Structure formats: C-alpha cells, structure tokens
Amino acid sequence: MAHAGEAEAVYVPPAEVPDVDLYHAHSWITKYVFSQDAKVIAIQYSTTAILIGLVGLVLSWLMRLQLGFPDTFSFISPTDYYQYVTMHGMIMVIYLLTALFLGGFGNYLIPLMVGARDMVFPYVNMLSYWIYLLAVLILTASFFVPGGPTGAGWTLYPPQAILEGTPGNGWGIILMLISLVFFIIGFTMGGLNYVVTVLQARARGMTLMRMPLTVWGIFVATVLALLAFPALFVAGVMMLLDRVLETSFFVPAIVSMGEQLAYDGGSPILFQHLFWFFGHPEVYIVALPAFGVVSDVIAVHARKAIFGYRMMVWAIVAIGGLSFIVWAHHMYVSGMNPYFGFFFATTTLIIAVPTALKLYNWVLTLWKGNIQLTIPMLFCVAFIVTFLNGGITGLFLGNVAVDVPLSDTMFVVAHFHMVMGVAPIFVIFAAIYHWFPLMSGRMLNEGMGQFHFWVTFIGAYLIYFPMHYLGFVGVPRRYFEIGETMFIPPSAATLNEFITIMVLIVGFAQVVFIFNILQSIFKGKLSGRNPWKATTLEWHTEDYPPGHGNFGELPLVYRWAYEYSVPGVKDDFVPQNMPPDQIVRVQAAE
Amino acid sequence: MSIFQTLMEKPWATAQGGDVPLDGHQSFSMPMEKVGLWVFLSAITVLFTLLIISYGGRMELGTDWRPLPDPWLLWPNTAVLVLSSVFLQRARISARRGQMDGVRISLLAAGGFSFAFLAGQLFASYELVGLGYFASTNPANAFFYLLTGLHAIHLIGGLVAWARACAKVRRGFEARQVALSIELCAIYWHFLLMVWVILFSLMLIT
Numbered sequence: 020m021a022h023a024g025e026a027e028a029v030y031v032p033p034a035e036v037p038d039v040d041l042y043h044a045h046s047w048i049t050k051y052v053f054s055q056d057a058k059v060i061a062i063q064y065s066t067t068a069i070l071i072g073l074v075g076l077v078l079s080w081l082m083r084l085q086l087g088f089p090d091t092f093s094f095i096s097p098t099d100y101y102q103y104v105t106m107h108g109m110i111m112v113i114y115l116l117t118a119l120f121l122g123g124f125g126n127y128l129i130p131l132m133v134g135a136r137d138m139v140f141p142y143v144n145m146l147s148y149w150i151y152l153l154a155v156l157i158l159t160a161s162f163f164v165p166g167g168p169t170g171a172g173w174t175l176y177p178p179q180a181i182l183e184g185t186p187g188n189g190w191g192i193i194l195m196l197i198s199l200v201f202f203i204i205g206f207t208m209g210g211l212n213y214v215v216t217v218l219q220a221r222a223r224g225m226t227l228m229r230m231p232l233t234v235w236g237i238f239v240a241t242v243l244a245l246l247a248f249p250a251l252f253v254a255g256v257m258m259l260l261d262r263v264l265e266t267s268f269f270v271p272a273i274v275s276m277g278e279q280l281a282y283d284g285g286s287p288i289l290f291q292h293l294f295w296f297f298g299h300p301e302v303y304i305v306a307l308p309a310f311g312v313v314s315d316v317i318a319v320h321a322r323k324a325i326f327g328y329r330m331m332v333w334a335i336v337a338i339g340g341l342s343f344i345v346w347a348h349h350m351y352v353s354g355m356n357p358y359f360g361f362f363f364a365t366t367t368l369i370i371a372v373p374t375a376l377k378l379y380n381w382v383l384t385l386w387k388g389n390i391q392l393t394i395p396m397l398f399c400v401a402f403i404v405t406f407l408n409g410g411i412t413g414l415f416l417g418n419v420a421v422d423v424p425l426s427d428t429m430f431v432v433a434h435f436h437m438v439m440g441v442a443p444i445f446v447i448f449a450a451i452y453h454w455f456p457l458m459s460g461r462m463l464n465e466g467m468g469q470f471h472f473w474v475t476f477i478g479a480y481l482i483y484f485p486m487h488y489l490g491f492v493g494v495p496r497r498y499f500e501i502g503e504t505m506f507i508p509p510s511a512a513t514l515n516e517f518i519t520i521m522v523l524i525v526g527f528a529q530v531v532f533i534f535n536i537l538q539s540i541f542k543g544k545l546s547g548r549n550p551w552k553a554t555t556l557e558w559h560t561e562d563y564p565p566g567h568g569n570f571g572e573l574p575l576v577y578r579w580a581y582e583y584s585v586p587g588v589k590d591d592f593v594p595q596n597m598p599p600d601q602i603v604r605v606q607a608a609e
Numbered sequence: 610m611s612i613f614q615t616l617m618e619k620p621w622a623t624a625q626g627g628d629v630p631l632d633g634h635q636s637f638s639m640p641m642e643k644v645g646l647w648v649f650l651s652a653i654t655v656l657f658t659l660l661i662i663s664y665g666g667r668m669e670l671g672t673d674w675r676p677l678p679d680p681w682l683l684w685p686n687t688a689v690l691v692l693s694s695v696f697l698q699r700a701r702i703s704a705r706r707g708q709m710d711g712v713r714i715s716l717l718a719a720g721g722f723s724f725a726f727l728a729g730q731l732f733a734s735y736e737l738v739g740l741g742y743f744a745s746t747n748p749a750n751a752f753f754y755l756l757t758g759l760h761a762i763h764l765i766g767g768l769v770a771w772a773r774a775c776a777k778v779r780r781g782f783e784a785r786q787v788a789l790s791i792e793l794c795a796i797y798w799h800f801l802l803m804v805w806v807i808l809f810s811l812m813l814i815t
Contacts, residue, residue, distance in 0.1 A: 249653075
C-alpha cells in the first residue's frame, strides 16, 4: 500500500467527485424544501421525527393520567387507552427513534464524518424523506378516521388486531399498515444511501478502521435495518390482505361476537415470527447508532482516545450479527418447544458479552480522562448507567423461566423503557447538545440544559425504578385500570400516582428543551469553530456551519478520530485531516 | 483486502505520524450505483426468502391448503421473462462494445417482453379469479397472488430504471454513458428472473 507520510513528502491529491448541481442549489425551494443536500434532509427528518415524537409524548401523559388516577378523567375510555398505548409505542420506536437516528443523524453525520460531499444518491435520499413524511401523515390521519387509530398494541398481533372488538380495527389498522409499508420503502431508499456512502464515498485516507464509531454504529444499524425491515414489510402486507381481502395468512378459524368468521387455518405465530424477526434487530437499529454516538461524545469530552477502538468495532458487528438469532425471546409466552426456548435464551445471554464489553470500554475511556462535565457528557454518562440497568433486567427476561411470570407485568415495561426508550433518548439529547453548534453555529443554553438533564435523568429513574417493583408484585401491563385486586397492595396505586406526577414533571423538562432549541437557533451564544475541540472531519469544514457540498477541497485523512491529549502537542487534540507537518509541538518543560 | 484484515488494522499505530494511504477509501472497485444495487438486491433477497419460509410454514399448518391449478400461461410467461433478460444481456454487451444500434433494439425488445410478461401475469390472475380461485377462499390462492404481485411490483420498479435508460439512449447519449444504466438493469432483471424461477418452481411442486 502506498503511503504519503511525513517522511516522504509525496503529494496525494484529494479524492475527486464530479461537481453536481445540487452543491449550488439555486432557488429557495431546491435549497430548503425539495433539497437534495443531506444536511437539509437530516434537519427535515429530525424535525418531523421530533414533532411526531411529541405526539407520542403527549399520548404517554394521557396513559399515565389514566393509570395514576383511574376514574378521574372521563374523557379517557378503555378504547382511547389502548389507542394511546399502541400509537405511543409505534411512534416512539419507529417514527421517532429509527427516523431520528438513521434519517436524522445518519444523514447529517455520515457524509461529513467520512469526508464526502454528500450522500451518493442525493435524489433518492430526498425521496426517502418525502416518503417518510407521507408515512407520518398517514399515521397521523389514522387519528381522525372513524373508529380512531388502531388499539392493537404496538406489536399488532393478529387475530385481535383486525377483528371486531379491538379499537380501530377498521380504518385505523389499515392506515397503520399502509403507513408502515411506506415507512419501509422510504427507509430503504435512505438506507441504500447510508450504506453505499460509507462503503464507497469516503475521503482519501479514511480507511474503514479510521472511521469514527458514530459512523460504524449507524452503518451497521442501517445494514440491520435493510435486512430486518423486509420482515415487517412482508408481515404488514400479509396482514393488510387478511384485513382487506379476508385472506387467512394469520387468522385462524375463529368465532367472533358469536359468529363464525370466514377466516380459516391462518397462523398468528407466523406473524409473531415475522414481526420479531424485524422487532429484535430493531432494538439494535436504535441502540447501535446510540453506541457509536456515545463513544465519540465521551472521547471528545473526556479528552481521551476511546478505549479499545477495534473491540468497539467488533462488538458493533457482533451485536449486529447476533441480533438476528434472538428474536423468539419475545415469544416465550406464545408457547414453544423447550429446546427452541433454550436456544433463544442462550443466544440472548450471549449478546450480553459484546454489549458488556462496550460498557467496560466506555468506563475505561472515562478512567483518568480529563472529563469535562458538559451537558453532552452528562447525558452520555446517564446513558451508560441506564443502559446497564436496562441490560441487566434484560438478562432476567432472557431466561424463559423468569420471563414467563414477568412477561405481562410492569417489569417488562420498565425494562424496555430503560434499555430502548430512555437510554437511546439520552443519546439523542447528548447528540443534539453536542452537534447543535455545528448545525446552527450557536450553543444551546447551558442553564436550561442543566435543568433539562437533571430533571430528565433523575425523573426517568423515579418513573421506571418503581415500575420494576410494580412488576414484581404483579401489576399487569396494558390494563386500563386494575381496580381492587387481592394480590396487589393498595400502595401500588400510590406508587402509580407518584409515577404519573414524575412523568408530568419530566414532560415539562422536555418542553424546556424544545424552548431551548427554538431560542438558541436565533439567540444562542455564538459557538465559534469547533467549540468542543473535536478531531472528526465534520468540525473542520471550510464554511462553518458547513455549506452545500460540505468541504472546499475534499479532505485528506491522516489518522483515526481519537487523537486527544497527545503528549508533546500544543493543542490537546489532532484533527483527522491535519497534515503531520502542521502539528504544533511543544518542547518538554524540563 | 479481506474484511478480516481490515478489522485487524490498528488505526492508533499510524496516528502519531499520520499518513494517507492512497487506496482503502473505497471498499469495492465498482461504481457506487452497482454497489447500491447489490445492497438493494440483498434486501429483496431477504424479502422473498421470508415469503418463501412463510409459504412453507403456512402450508404445513392447518388442513385447509388446497393447491390451485397452475395456469398454463405461466409457462410461456416464464419464457417471455427469460427473453427479456436475454435481451437486456445483449444490450449490456452491445453497450460495452459501443454498438448503439444493438443497444436500441435489445433494450426495446427487453422492455416489450417485460410488459408482455406483466400482461401475462395479470391475465393469468384474471383467469384464476374467473375460475373462482379468490384470494380469500384458500391460502394457496392468497400466496399465489401475493408472490406474483410482489414480483410484478419489483419488475415495474425495474421498468422505471429501464425507462430512464431508454430516455438516455433517445437523447443521444454515447454507449459508455448508458452502459452502466443498462448493466444495472440487466443484473436486476437476471435477479428477478431467478426469483421468479424459484417462486414458480415452488408453486409447481406444491
């Protein structure tokens, strides 16, 4: 392999890409609306995702109001409650987290971090956003159709999802499935971009093993998504046919409301397999980008190279591979061959190995680092703790014998909210606080940030920790109200009230956060270039914030992304694209 | 460079001095569009694999599976799809050799056969529906319509790419400028042909 190092002063030309018109968008419309610039698409994706996420947030408040204070709110009927549960889950997992991590951060960061002008297929990338928006609009429309949105639970299990008696079994479920199909089509278009950009459009010198872990995380997550979403697509289309054409893919012979239906012989379990073949990788589609972002943010704010970079990469790849062979641990209570259960319990526990490895590496990165307790750092530390918590309860639930009694209790709600709700959301916050200066040129307000962090962090624990106990005493999940039950102590009701109040307080903190963003876009303190003194390419563009086409001349990459606190160098970091002869060195003091 | 070698690299070892390797910034030595197509094909492979598994799984379950008579039309239809694939391959070769006349004829023929295939599939479905094989009456019927339908939709998507290639040819692009588009179409058509052959054999043997 030919090298151009400091010894031989060989001139290496930057990689060249053809000049494309989109780097010089002419009209306002092509620049900001039908833009093919990945950065604009990223902002569009993020804004849409956050807006629909706010709907999901409000739904969670309504749910908690009912659980905390049953018989108080006359406008919440059992039907409404199931619709809140369903739409909250679906919105948060797919339309918020997946879209924000891959469509939002993926679009913004991949081209900038690997040193590309843009995504490789900008037009397809633009289509991806508009189809996503269409999916979101269809989803939103389902709130306004007769019968309301589907109330089948976010897993949409047949046969109940499409039968009489389930809320929204008319237009609600149909729109839900159509929306999912569109989401998958749109995502696939974006996903092709992310994968091919990482594979083929990196700047000269950016070998795969020099990529920041953020890019690794998003890259592997996208590969997972491209291979997992087809399962949801198939399941969605088949259920749509079951609902509309009365085929019997998933619906067995069934008597509903005293009437024998036309369905015969379908298999609900088949749907569950398809759904979870998508559903489990989905957890890692959300978690892997979070892992990547955390690794980078921690390294920057602890001024230290990430500990065990190679292992971090291997762990990401290993988790990605393993995530495809654990899906049936979501189906222990559906009944299965014990050997089958044994297999999935084993693979589930094995996946804890690379995950634990990552946790150790994050902690070891912090160890003796020059830790700056900035807001992004605080959120990352909070993520590490929370993910550990959620991961450990995952080990409980991964075992069939423990899962079966706990499966339908609040314990599961606490587990998955910790591990794939709160933890990735913390990373999203960390990423927003970290990269907001790059996107807007301004800092987010520190005071409001501190308030947002502490209320959210402590609040999240006050919400979900007690839920574990509720689960242990047997409080079931998905129930509209428990009423008086022999084995549930009255204190459970008090705890539920407490949780609801905490939810509203944490919810208020998010309002402060949104206000902070809106205010800081216009009035925030100017950040100056590279406020966090990071090494990665996105902070070293010609224009700041980066303009169309990202870079002036495409960068040359001389090193990996983690040269922090290098002995003998004046600044405590060496950017990836700084030529060796430009590094300012200091003489040792002695 | 193998993936394992790549993953064994120690990026920190070269960080102090800093160097720019002249290669290694592209993972595959083929055009991006082609890499994109292969990534897309792997996603579609998963899609159809899952459908086939569901097909097998659903067939085993219950006692209601009554195979439907495979319309004879599917045989000539398969031949038509083979022809469209063959002609795209010819277009690909002509484009590589710079023979625009050959490209034009083969491309049109391939498109024509593809449309004929789609029409044939549609007609076969109409025939089945006419005979009373509704999607709702039996899972075998439902799977027939689902599989042929999804396959047809993918082919229609391919025809969009085909139309764009045709438009390029019409606007008088040179052979080397359309070679890639045609090559991608050809790969996609071969892939869909393979999928169809698998689906068709699956329906024949069951």
